[in-house]
Amino acid sequence: MARVLNFNAGPASLPIAALERAQRELLDFEGTGMSIIEHSHRGKAYEAVHNEAIGLLRSLLGIPESYEVLFLQGGASHQFAMIPLNLLPPGQSADYVITGGWSEKAYEEAGRIGTVRVAATTEEEKRYRRIPKPEELALDDKAAYVHLTSNNTLFGTQWQAFPEVKAPLVCDMSSDILGRRIDVSKFTLIYAGAQKNIGPSGVTLVIVKKDAVAAARKDIPVIFRYETFAKNNSLYNTPPTFAIYLVRNVLAHLAEIGIDAIERQNEAKASALYGALDEMSDYYKAPVEKASRSRMNVVFRLPSEELEKKFVADAAKANMVGLAGHRSTGGIRASLYNAVPLTWVEQLVDFMRAFRKG
Ligand SMILES: Cc1ncc(COP(=O)(O)O)c(C=O)c1O
Known part of the structure; x- marks a missing residue:
């Protein structure tokens, strides 16, 4: 089997154990004579998978009972609208901390829905090289919520510790959820597109305080209300059953490792790559401030765009793919997901050492 070393930013590499399980179970899911994709979302076989995925998330992330765990559609981008639709009533405003392209889009x-404020930005000529300091x-304090992006997939920055805030904290964790231990109780709402x-x-994961769901706006269409999905265990309409089945496979594999071991592995991977970048800093430039470095997406530049193109092409010949930076930023990006x-x-x-020698 010729599998490549996949450094894609998302969709991204998945654990081989989760894929092999899907392969084994595809034609005949648990002796039911059909694949999980062909099962009704209202049937026992699918419902067990759905509930197992939710249970695994609860245990892996230590999600308290006072939170809903929802599977929605439309990606993290859909949440950019759904959050203010539910949580931002007229007469109040929401604070956004802008640390990259995704928080810009969320803001x-x-x-378009309500009143928003920029609580901080590290834009500085569109380079977003750091996470703001708490004093910035x-x-x-009266905001309906404060919105953060925990890991900036494009620019390779990550909040190392979350700020203490008075207003309810809402966080886009699309590109680092399950990569480290978090204290869910600090947040009112956490969301993440699944594809990292x-x-x-x-499928999009939303973890939201039950209180916030109850207090959310009711003057919006039913399909946009968190309450609709919370009341129906995310089975209000047909969920993306195959995607959720694969999520179950990934989570079952992660549960065998445990969140603390996953975090340690991610630290080891990031320090190996940043260590090499620092050591070869005459050639490779890591633009992100050290204290803001992401463990999930490591970005760096070479002396010229021509060399960057060659780097990506030569890496592909060496079986390493997904290393080109985002189309809006250029450069190189290695995504080191779980x-x-x-x-x-x-x-x-x-490979980087050999490439630098030429
Ligand atoms: C941090 C972050 N937020 C939001 C998005 C958008 O996600 P989606 O494509 O699921 O809408 C992405 C996509 O990569 C992301 O990395």
């Missing part, structure tokens, strides 16, 4: 979308946050650490694209093993990072570092 702009919310501005100009927060409105959770599973395939097509399914990327340390050995891949070591191979990448060896």
Whole structure:
């Protein structure tokens, strides 16, 4: 089997155990004579998978009973609208901390629905090289909520510790959820598109305080209300059953490792790559401030765009794919999500050393 070393930013590498399980179970799911995709979402077979996925999330992330765990559709981008629709009533405003392209989009979308404020930005000529310091946050304690992006997939920055805020904290964790231990109780709402650490694209995870769901706006269409999905265990309409099945497979695999071991693995991978970048800083430039470095998406530049193109092409010949930076930023980006093993990072570092020598 010729599998490549996949450093894609998302959709991204998935644990081989989760994929092999899907392969084994595809034609005949647990002796039912059909695949899970062909089962009714109202049937026992699918419902068990659905509930197992929710249970695994609860245990892996330590989600308290006072929170709903929802599977929605439309990606994280859909949440950019759904959050203000539910949580931002007229007469109040919401604070956004802008740390990259995704928080910009979240802020702009919310501005189409209600009143929004920029509580801080590290834009500085569109480079977003860092996470703001706590003293730079100009927060409105009466805000309906404060929105953060925990890991900035495009620019390779990550909140190392979350700020203490008075207003309810809402966080886009699309690109680092399940990559480290978090204290869910600090947040009112956490959301993430699945296609990095959770599973395939097509399903969005929302973890939201039951109180917030109860207090959310009711003057919006039923399909946009968190309450609709909370009351129906995310089975109000047909969910993306195959995507959720694969999420179950990924989570079952992660549960065998445990969140603390996953975090340690991610630290080891990131320090191997950043260590190499620092050591070869005459050639490779890591633009992100050290204190803001992401463990999930490592971005760097080479001396010229020509060399960057050659780097990506030569890496592909060496079986390493997904290393081109985002189309809006350029450069190189290696995404080190949970399914990327340390050995891949070591191979990448060896390749970088050889490439630099020419
Ligand atoms: C941090 C972050 N937020 C939001 C998105 C948008 O996600 P989606 O494509 O699921 O709408 C992405 C996509 O990569 C992301 O990395």
